[in-house]
Amino acid sequence: MRIGFFGTPYFAVPSLKMLAGEGYNVVGVFCQPDRKSGRGHKVSFSPIKEKALELGLPVFQFEKIKNPEAVKQIEDLNLDLMVTAAYGQILSQAILDAPKYGCINVHASLLPKYRGAAPIQWAIINGETSTGITTMFTDIGLDTGDMLLKRAVPIGPEETGGELYERLAVLGADVLKDTLEALREGTLVRSPQKEEEASYYPMLTKEMAKLDFTQSAKQLIDRVRALYPIMRCHASLNGEDVKLIQLKSAQTGAKGKPGEVLTADAKQGLIIQTGEGAVETVQIQYPGGKVMEAKASLLGKPIAVGDVFE
């Protein structure tokens, strides 16, 4: 079976590794073009490109996968099956029609809930206690295709987006493996998504990392851990943009308005009033500085009680 693999970030790596390890015939790996990134604008390869090169697989990178030359390339590969996992571009019907058995996608949620590009982070932001992996036949809609296999996992109460992302990447490879085996054995069952149960969440934007202290303590804590380490949540304090890397709930007798600093010393820590309850900032980062323990930071850079994060 000739397989074309479409993926870009780390999420897709375990799946590609599994395909190669299980002896599947991956005839082409498609990923997003190399981009200048990081300090100094150095060009870096995506995790999938790195892995594909390591495995000795041919790599294809198209600026727009819908362009005729890209579609022709896919058709010329004479694929039996396409596998996608966080590729990063929307596929066209012509592409989906190219492989004999269609296109199977690995999605990091329990569909039809959390359709969209950032299901992992959104699940944590919304305080979900479980999520999972769904494999599906890709259709022209956004994560709307018929579902194949589904597996759920609990979300830890303090788990970060990065940690869950890693777990789901591994689980995704596992579910994909079972899906392909079922496909070979002819036991694969398609089940349509129920539209009335569907939910869609958009891509993450940097505005989402700006903390709103009128939210409840739990919402703030969930948001900070959901976005970590992709984005570090931040708030403005006395004109400085301060990153609050890790929050936890705090008990204190003091009260204030949302965002107001209730305690700020090395013994009790940095505790901030929210719309509902209070949060302690465990780790903090100032502009130009490294991430540090908030209690240590207060020794050299005090914050006054009554100052307001906004």
Place this chain on the structure above:
RNA sequence: CGCGGGGUAGAGCAGUUCGGUAGCUCGUCGGGCUCAUAACCCGGAGGUCAAGGGUUCAAAUCCCUUCCCCGCAA
């Protein structure tokens, strides 16, 4: 050559504008006080001020070079 911030005691920072004895908070060590404590009081140790070169009577501070860390943007 994308833009910017930073490197000072074990930790976190001030001091750099305008060159003139190396400071603060905490920790640590010793002592004291207390029924007692993460409390309080007294005292001590701990720094080639990232590295190299230059200017100067004198450099953490001014000039040049290098190394390392961080944020933004992508």
